[in-house]
Amino acid sequence: MDRHRSLTDLLRTDRRAAELASHPFDFNPDFYEHVEPVRLASGAALEGVGKDAGGGSFFLCGEGGDERPVLYADSEGSAGIVGTSLPAALCLLIGAPCRSDALREIERAGRDFDDRETEALLASLDAEYSEDCGLEDLAGDRAELAARLGLAPLPSAARLLAMTREATALSPSYALLNEEGGAYDRL
Numbered sequence: 001m002d003r004h005r006s007l008t009d010l011l012r013t014d015r016r017a018a019e020l021a022s023h024p025f026d027f028n029p030d031f032y033e034h035v036e037p038v039r040l041a042s043g044a045a046l047e048g049v050g051k052d053a054g055g056g057s058f059f060l061c062g063e064g065g066d067e068r069p070v071l072y073a074d075s076e077g078s079a080g081i082v083g084t085s086l087p088a089a090l091c092l093l094i095g096a097p098c099r100s101d102a103l104r105e106i107e108r109a110g111r112d113f114d115d116r117e118t119e120a121l122l123a124s125l126d127a128e129y130s131e132d133c134g135l136e137d138l139a140g141d142r143a144e145l146a147a148r149l150g151l152a153p154l155p156s157a158a159r160l161l162a163m164t165r166e167a168t169a170l171s172p173s174y175a176l177l178n179e180e181g182g183a184y185d186r187l
Contacts, residue, residue, distance in 0.1 A: 038178055091160065
């Protein structure tokens, strides 16, 4: 990817990348509006960059380019940071679409998993996700989209889960408010 070109521009001009991002990775770069007017409690800027199939929205927070944190707000009143930057958020959506389930499994086990266990857990969740979504080649779709966006090679499974934790740690600093000033619940 041309490093001078933003990922948002690339997703809006490369139709194949946009198609793959939308399905199977549930990031539609054709952003319109969130289900209601929202703002950050800090007053920092929000820039809509994508939607998911459930009516949730992805926003870049603050001023600048792709290196801003990405906040996800669902349609039910919950929000949280899903990537420390747009490249990180897209790596997570592409590389570990079931990362929240994986973290819950690890927390339920009461210990950290080693790299082999983490890879096996994500592979199992990928297989379940592929079956649920009727996907024939998740790995191929993943590789193609990562290459088109200049994100290849994707980080290891253990690094993807560490990136999820890093993003989650930022969430308290990015409280999302609705039009009446009510705070969204944290994801």
